[in-house]
Amino acid sequence: MELTxxxxxxxxxxGGKTFDAALPCVVxxxxxxxDHSVWTLLARWFAHHGRSVLAPDLPGHGxxxxxxxxxxxxxxxxxxxLLDAAGARNAAFVGHSMGSxxxxxxxxxxxxxxxxxxxxxxxxxxxxSDALMQTSQHDPLKAIDMVNAYSHASTxxxxxxxxxxxxxxxSNRALMRRVQGGQRGLNLFHHDFGICDRYAGGLAAAAExxxxxxIVIGARDQMTSPKQxxxxxxxxxxxxxxVDAGHMMMxxxxxxxxxxxxxxxx
Amino acid sequence: xxxxxxPGFDTLAxxxxxxxxxxxxxxxxxxxxxxxxxFENSEHAASLFNMERSGHVYSRISNPTNAVLxxxxxxxxxxxxxxxxxSGQAAxxxxxxxxxxxGSHIVSSSALYGGSHNLLHYxxxxxxxxxxxxxxxxxxxxxxxxRPSTKLLFGETxxxxxxxxxxxxxxxxxxxxxxxPLLVDSTFTTPWLMKPFDHGADLVFHSATKFxxxxxxxxxxxxxxxxxxxxxAAHAASGRFAExxxxxxxxxxxxxxxxxxxxxxxxxxxxxxLRDFGACMSPHTAWLILQGIETLPLRMARxxxxxxxxxxFLAGQAMVEGIGYPELENHPSHALAQRxxxxxxxxxxxxxxxxxxxxxxxxxxxxxxxSHLANVGDCRSLVIxxxxxxxxxxxxxxxxxxxxxxxTIRLSIGLEEPDDLIDDLKRAxxxxxxxxxxxxxxx
Numbered sequence: 268m269e270l271t272x273x274x275x276x277x278x279x280x281x282g283g284k285t286f287d288a289a290l291p292c293v294v295x296x297x298x299x300x301x302d303h304s305v306w307t308l309l310a311r312w313f314a315h316h317g318r319s320v321l322a323p324d325l326p327g328h329g330x331x332x333x334x335x336x337x338x339x340x341x342x343x344x345x346x347x348x349l350l351d352a353a354g355a356r357n358a359a360f361v362g363h364s365m366g367s368x369x370x371x372x373x374x375x376x377x378x379x380x381x382x383x384x385x386x387x388x389x390x391x392x393x394x395x396s397d398a399l400m401q402t403s404q405h406d407p408l409k410a411i412d413m414v415n416a417y418s419h420a421s422t423x424x425x426x427x428x429x430x431x432x433x434x435x436x437x438s439n440r441a442l443m444r445r446v447q448g449g450q451r452g453l454n455l456f457h458h459d460f461g462i463c464d465r466y467a468g469g470l471a472a473a474a475e476x477x478x479x480x481x482i483v484i485g486a487r488d489q490m491t492s493p494k495q496x497x498x499x500x501x502x503x504x505x506x507x508x509x510v511d512a513g514h515m516m517m518x519x520x521x522x523x524x525x526x527x528x529x530x531x532x533x
Numbered sequence: 534x535x536x537x538x539x540p541g542f543d544t545l546a547x548x549x550x551x552x553x554x555x556x557x558x559x560x561x562x563x564x565x566x567x568x569x570x571x572f573e574n575s576e577h578a579a580s581l582f583n584m585e586r587s588g589h590v591y592s593r594i595s596n597p598t599n600a601v602l603x604x605x606x607x608x609x610x611x612x613x614x615x616x617x618x619x620s621g622q623a624a625x626x627x628x629x630x631x632x633x634x635x636g637s638h639i640v641s642s643s644a645l646y647g648g649s650h651n652l653l654h655y656x657x658x659x660x661x662x663x664x665x666x667x668x669x670x671x672x673x674x675x676x677x678x679x680r681p682s683t684k685l686l687f688g689e690t691x692x693x694x695x696x697x698x699x700x701x702x703x704x705x706x707x708x709x710x711x712x713x714p715l716l717v718d719s720t721f722t723t724p725w726l727m728k729p730f731d732h733g734a735d736l737v738f739h740s741a742t743k744f745x746x747x748x749x750x751x752x753x754x755x756x757x758x759x760x761x762x763x764x765x766a767a768h769a770a771s772g773r774f775a776e777x778x779x780x781x782x783x784x785x786x787x788x789x790x791x792x793x794x795x796x797x798x799x800x801x802x803x804x805x806x807l808r809d810f811g812a813c814m815s816p817h818t819a820w821l822i823l824q825g826i827e828t829l830p831l832r833m834a835r836x837x838x839x840x841x842x843x844x845x846f847l848a849g850q851a852m853v854e855g856i857g858y859p860e861l862e863n864h865p866s867h868a869l870a871q872r873x874x875x876x877x878x879x880x881x882x883x884x885x886x887x888x889x890x891x892x893x894x895x896x897x898x899x900x901x902x903x904s905h906l907a908n909v910g911d912c913r914s915l916v917i918x919x920x921x922x923x924x925x926x927x928x929x930x931x932x933x934x935x936x937x938x939x940x941t942i943r944l945s946i947g948l949e950e951p952d953d954l955i956d957d958l959k960r961a962x963x964x965x966x967x968x969x970x971x972x973x974x975x976x
Binding site: 280283302303304307308311312315329330412416417419421422423425426427428429430431432433434436437438440441442444445489521522525 | 538539540545548549550551552580583584585586587588589595596597599600601603604607608611612613614615616617759760761763765785787791792793794795796799800803
């Protein structure tokens with residue numbers, strides 16, 4: 268569905284059902300250079316099990332108008348504005364990677380709007396190596412291949428995503444290239460990595476979070492290693508769930524992530 | 534950056550899509566000969582049908598063994614996924630049927646496998662899908678043939694049988710300028726020789742019966758999506774592809790391009806074309822093709838090496854003319870081949886035999902190692918006379934447009950000792966020469 272936030276057109280996937288603001292809402296926030304389609308199975312499951320779902324393309328990503336916002340704080344405010352635009356009073360906020368930082372910051376800024384916080388594939392701080400930052404700046408297609416390689420733990424994750432016969436490395440590479448290509452004149456990859464790298468308010472935000480929090484880690488995550496999630500997990504007093512997957516856990520282990528989210532959101 | 538996180542081609546050929554079986558520890562891919570798969574409970578069943586969870590329901594739609602093959606071929610091609618089909622023809626039909634319907638139009642290279650030409654020219658026309666054929670190198674012809682109703686541009690990486698190299702970068706660019714995808718039949722080259730997606734193609738299919746298998750035991754096809762074509766943008770710009778970018782009544786109003794930004798084509802192809810037309814692959818076939826793919830890099834290197842030796846031999850024979858192999862400088866696609874096919878031009882090629890029809894017949898019948906049959910890409914060497922077999926449905930004008938003469942002989946060079954192949958050809962040429970003396974009727 269299409270919404271308007273701050274005067275800009277926003278695409279929001281609602282899980283294959285018409286959004287109903289009267290139902291308890293789950294917000295799904297994608298990571299760097301991704302879009303709503305990383306959530307398809309989970310969004311469909313929640314939408315068909317008594318929830319309303321908002322899985323937006325962040326500004327400047329996928330089908331949503333730009334320009335992209337420049338920092339986690341702005342994106343957190345934008346997410347709350349998205350709730351207003353959809354007519355949802357509050358929601359469970361679920362974020363992956365860069366999206367997990369946005370969910371964290373939103374939970375701190377609008378505690379009355381965020382009922383549950385779930386952070387997947389996360390680290391606070393989420394520092395990006397100098398080598399990767401530079402590659403993303405000067406050779407983004409090469410950086411996409413690097414990140415894509417390190418985001419997957421297996422060349423045989425079953426039953427694949429969104430269904431059998433999909434090659435996850437190829438799908439994610441094509442998605443990142445598509446999203447990157449959607450912003451002419453702007454290196455969105457470098458922009459998104461900069462957002463992750465610069466965000467310094469994670470622990471301060473955690474101190475302001477009062478809703479139940481869950482961290483879902485990929486046991487074989489090479490982008491945000493399980494060790495890196497320990498600090499924020501402690502700060503949030505979060506429940507920690509581990510799934511046997513890499514950073515792209517929603518596609519590598521969709522059933523395990525669903526099980527983790529059901530426990531975290533319900 | 535090859536390594537465990539980013540495996541190279543040879544590693545993917547062995548491992549992509551397959552891990553030790555979690556139930557048994559079996560290292561080789563198991564053959565899951567089961568029509569259907571038990572649901573955990575009613576809720577699980579409903580969620581599989583409604584695309585809330587991923588998994589297998591019924592083997593016409595997906596199967597664990599087939600899924601390994603699909604992921605492997607997609608990995609080797611650099612695509613986002615693929616669908617295994619009953620044959621290469623079924624893969625072509627699935628691609629067309631997913632994008633086109635009555636009133637649609639296709640622009641195709643005229644240098645095609647006879648079966649593909651037949652499907653496009655005769656059979657699909659019966660269902661209201663019209664095709665305009667253009668010479669593969671005639672870029673102005675491609676451009677002029679595009680209509681508002683065009684849904685697809687189509688060609689073979691190496692056109693059958695003259696081996697015209699399709700200028701994929703140029704034709705793909707032309708297609709994209711008109712918000713159209715380029716579909717490529719990559720059967721003759723396999724991803725070891727060329728990855729069409731790297732050059733701009735959007736969809737690829739294979740007759741997996743040929744080089745991907747290599748053993749000549751099963752019929753199968755694979756349709757691969759690059760994930761690069763933006764169906765929503767094309768729909769917005771041209772009104773085409775409502776099949777992927779507008780609600781589909783056959784699946785609760787699903788908009789495939791919203792469900793999957795990069796996998797919309799395969800979602801619809803599997804959930805409509807495979808479901809409704811039913812041209813699926815047997816898991817046993819998928820398993821046999823996987824056995825072939827494991828050695829694809831080794832076999833393709835040897836196919837090319839042997840072919841170069843045979844071509845060099847034939848080039849020195851008085852009875853042979855017009856060898857159609859793009860590595861030869863006089864081939865019209867030589868420059869393009871050097872650019873797009875640096876590893877080689879495959880192992881299927883044609884030449885013309887000087888002499889009478891009787892001499893041609895004598896040549897084919899004198900061969901002992903080469904098998905006279907209708908196939909290519911086998912580990913064994915093969916020979917055929919296209920005008921009377923694979924392309925027999927075409928009239929003289931269509932034959933000429935496809936670059937075939939009555940004296941054209943097509944070879945598919947296998948993996949035998951190259952000296953043995955040359956010896957076989959040498960002897961058959963002598964028999965053909967003597968047949969001329971006997972008939973006294975040179976052509």
